[in-house]
Every structure is written in C-alpha cells, then in structure tokens.
Amino acid sequence: MKKFMLAAVALLFASFLAEAQEYKVVTTVESVVPMGLGRSRIIESGDTLAVSDFTTERTDGKKSKQNQVSRSDAKIDNFQETKLLNFYSAVGINFQNIASNDAMISAKINQLVRDGWKLQFVLSGVESDAGKDDGVGIFITRYIFYRD
Numbered sequence: 001m002k003k004f005m006l007a008a009v010a011l012l013f014a015s016f017l018a019e020a021q022e023y024k025v026v027t028t029v030e031s032v033v034p035m036g037l038g039r040s041r042i043i044e045s046g047d048t049l050a051v052s053d054f055t056t057e058r059t060d061g062k063k064s065k066q067n068q069v070s071r072s073d074a075k076i077d078n079f080q081e082t083k084l085l086n087f088y089s090a091v092g093i094n095f096q097n098i099a100s101n102d103a104m105i106s107a108k109i110n111q112l113v114r115d116g117w118k119l120q121f122v123l124s125g126v127e128s129d130a131g132k133d134d135g136v137g138i139f140i141t142r143y144i145f146y147r148d
Helices: 002-017 095-114
Strands: 022-031 040-045 079-084 118-127 138-147
Touching: 022 079, 022 095, 040 095, 079 095, 095 118
Parallel strands: none
Antiparallel strands: 022 040, 022 138, 040 079, 118 138
16 A cells, blocks of 8 residues: 555656756858848747648558648748848858848747747758759748747
C-alpha cells in the first residue's frame, strides 16, 4: 500500500510538471534581387490550421486521397507582415540594409520574448542569385518559438 501511495503521489506530481507547450513559427524572407526589386518581409501567422484536415494515409504505398485535399483550403487569411529591406541596392550588397534588417528582426524577437515566447530553433536556407541571367533569390530564416 505504501508503494501504491508513493506511485500515486509521483504520478500526480508528474502531471503538474507536464504542461502543454504551444509553438509559433516566424519566417523572414530577405530578397537578394538587385536594384531593390525584390520583397523582403517578416511573416507571422495569425491563424492556426488543423493538420489532420490536410493529411491522408497511404495503406499500400501507392493509393492516396491527396487529390481530395484542396491547396486553397490550406491558405490562411490572417497574418502579419513586417517590411524588411532588400540585401542588394543598385550597386551591390547594401550593408546598411542588412544592419537595418538585423535591428528589425531583433526587435521582433524581443517583442515575442516579452510576450512569453522562448526561441527554440533557428533554421535558414538560401536560393541565391546564380549570375547574370538569373536575377532572383531569397534568404529565408524560420524562427521557432515555444511557450508553456
């Protein structure tokens, strides 16, 4: 009986410690298109989606019901976008723009931290300008936050 009571108390204590966590993804898209023609933004979703509404299961590895899932239903209407500056100006890389973006991104992170979010992961990738005939590219970073 003593072991049962100890186990019950331990289980009760563990249930108080196991709080649910909520996650938020904030994305920065910074253009590497010359002459300021690109668009750079901080994007933050204001809506949530039920992932189960867009998930199907394959039972034999071939048959899928993905054609019954509409991409347009996955688009949200409520999001925030904060303007950033492009990496390039007319004469090349603009370091003032990069420093300005750093200040804006830092301000966004600090705002989220004040709101109780904790930065968990930072992931980035780039599709850069491939030369004279390309003229397109982005630098994308995803900041993943959580809170209890």
